[in-house]
Amino acid sequence: xMRAFLTPRFAGMLALAVIIALxxxxxxxxxxxxxxxxxxxxxxxVIGLNLLIGYTGQISLGHAGFLGLGAYFSAIxxxxxxxxxxxxxxxxALIVGTLAFVVARPILRLKGHYLAMATLxxxxxxxxxxxxxxxxxxxxxxxSVAPFxxxxxxxxxxxxxxxxxxxxxxxxxxxxxxxxxxxxxxALRAVHGSEVAAEVVGVDTTRFxxxxxxxxxxxxxxxxxxHAHYVMFLSPIDAGFFHSVELVIMVVLGGMASTFGAIVGxxxxxxxxxxxxxxxxxxxxxxxxxMMLVMIFLPKGIVPSLQxxxxxxxx
Amino acid sequence: MLGEFIQYLFSGLTNGAIYxxxxxxxxxxxxxxxxxxxxxxxxxxxxxxxxxxxxxAGLPMPVAIMLAVVITAVVGLALEKLAVERTKNASVVTLxxxxxxxxxxxxxxxxxxxxxxxxxxPPFSGNTPINVLGATITPQTLWVLGITVVIVxxxxxxxxxxxxxxxxxxxSHNPLAAxxxxxxxxxxxxxxxGLSAALGAIGGVLITPIxxxxxxxxxxxxxxxxSAAILGGLGSGFGAIAGGLLLGLIEAYTAGYISSNYxxxxxxxxxxxxxxxxxxxxxxKRGTDRV
Numbered sequence: 001x002m003r004a005f006l007t008p009r010f011a012g013m014l015a016l017a018v019i020i021a022l023x024x025x026x027x028x029x030x031x032x033x034x035x036x037x038x039x040x041x042x043x044x045x046v047i048g049l050n051l052l053i054g055y056t057g058q059i060s061l062g063h064a065g066f067l068g069l070g071a072y073f074s075a076i077x078x079x080x081x082x083x084x085x086x087x088x089x090x091x092x093a094l095i096v097g098t099l100a101f102v103v104a105r106p107i108l109r110l111k112g113h114y115l116a117m118a119t120l121x122x123x124x125x126x127x128x129x130x131x132x133x134x135x136x137x138x139x140x141x142x143x144s145v146a147p148f149x150x151x152x153x154x155x156x157x158x159x160x161x162x163x164x165x166x167x168x169x170x171x172x173x174x175x176x177x178x179x180x181x182x183x184x185x186x187a188l189r190a191v192h193g194s195e196v197a198a199e200v201v202g203v204d205t206t207r208f209x210x211x212x213x214x215x216x217x218x219x220x221x222x223x224x225x226x227h228a229h230y231v232m233f234l235s236p237i238d239a240g241f242f243h244s245v246e247l248v249i250m251v252v253l254g255g256m257a258s259t260f261g262a263i264v265g266x267x268x269x270x271x272x273x274x275x276x277x278x279x280x281x282x283x284x285x286x287x288x289x290x291m292m293l294v295m296i297f298l299p300k301g302i303v304p305s306l307q308x309x310x311x312x313x314x315x
Numbered sequence: 316m317l318g319e320f321i322q323y324l325f326s327g328l329t330n331g332a333i334y335x336x337x338x339x340x341x342x343x344x345x346x347x348x349x350x351x352x353x354x355x356x357x358x359x360x361x362x363x364x365x366x367x368x369x370x371x372a373g374l375p376m377p378v379a380i381m382l383a384v385v386i387t388a389v390v391g392l393a394l395e396k397l398a399v400e401r402t403k404n405a406s407v408v409t410l411x412x413x414x415x416x417x418x419x420x421x422x423x424x425x426x427x428x429x430x431x432x433x434x435x436x437p438p439f440s441g442n443t444p445i446n447v448l449g450a451t452i453t454p455q456t457l458w459v460l461g462i463t464v465v466i467v468x469x470x471x472x473x474x475x476x477x478x479x480x481x482x483x484x485x486x487s488h489n490p491l492a493a494x495x496x497x498x499x500x501x502x503x504x505x506x507x508x509g510l511s512a513a514l515g516a517i518g519g520v521l522i523t524p525i526x527x528x529x530x531x532x533x534x535x536x537x538x539x540x541x542s543a544a545i546l547g548g549l550g551s552g553f554g555a556i557a558g559g560l561l562l563g564l565i566e567a568y569t570a571g572y573i574s575s576n577y578x579x580x581x582x583x584x585x586x587x588x589x590x591x592x593x594x595x596x597x598x599x600k601r602g603t604d605r606v
Contacts, residue, residue: 113545121584122587282427285427299404
């Protein structure tokens, strides 16, 4: 019994739950709560994206597009047409999942940089549409979004949102760890190792790639919806190319094929710009420099590289 | 009608030529290292911005341009020497993230060293428009097209008729084999970064009199150049040029006949369609998987 709890999977989940539960003791003001909430949201998207990039070896430079679609669907239906937010969130996730499913087959036939191009193009097309159809989306000025409410109870304060974001992150982590340890996860790693070899031993590689693509898009859509309600404002930048790139950076910086790496990557990349704001004009320079240095000295990403170091020390 | 058509043709070719130069830069570095250098657009920005500020410091235009290209090339060399070369056994994805970090870093430096406003350069030879079959063309358009043709010709000669150029080709085909016959692969990688940076800078200098530059223009130019390189088939120099021109033309004709709001979107729709039917781009090598 004890042993089952001490597997790295379970220990990690437990540690994460404890951190989420105890963190409020350290958070002193709404600004710090805000960063923690954004970290949890980003981490959830990045966990989904890590399944695709880290485990399946398929890159996507367009996931902010899925996030933006989910966010705008929620924002428009709830704010303009009075849908219940939870219904809007679920319908948005279904629509984005279906879209991802439809485009996944032709797109995932592409490899490497061609796949990067196709997903980048898809994301940019979505961002341009959101930008141009201002009668519906408010265009580049963005739109304000109604708060999230369930049965008359309104989620409003940072503290309430913190627990929602924490719960979503914990759920995403649990789902991801289970997928990785299931036959699906082994199939995914086989696809990463060698697609042809995986096919030869009977793995339906296309099916698995499509599955993970859809899962990661749905993660992004759900977070997009929640984030829009949380900030109560939405602009096409959230769906833009740079946000897509940011998400990929979080995956690689934290460590590919590491669920906890994804969380670390999201935490660092979300909070670093906040920490660096005092540098004002020098912020971007230092931010870029830190990114380069981390990748030069920890090329496998922060968590896997540090794990490797610890193992070597232990020996 | 015809005048309109020709007008769009020239504006498409002009932007397309710049995309082609950026795309060529992508292809060069990709061939030498299999890395997609996302700082390529920043080289274009540096070319334009350096020229603007060197001229403001009182240098005559030709000197400013040459110095701007040299400075940018040095930045390219530094990127290879100080960052890309330092990583041992790093995966291609890691290297790509390093170039994204470099792009953010270069933008950050540019916003401090230069400023955040838009700048433009005077056209190389006046502003008197030329009439071609009912279309009005600025002399700068001809400069862009002319210099692009000269550069492509020079590169063609370099790769086919010089020992160094042939060494670059050899490295792109098979780095290990190239090393075995005595090619200094490390140096070739360095050269590719320098050359790509110089190409980008020249593109930046050429386009700044037509469309203003600021520290952020590199992002979109980088994406367009990458698109050009992919559309044509990654690693093919001819493909990058064809891809760039095609991209410029699609944008110009979409803006002219359909909607200027959706010119960028249309370019990406076409790229997606092309990739669905030709997964290695228009002129890319059909790859086979090794197990």
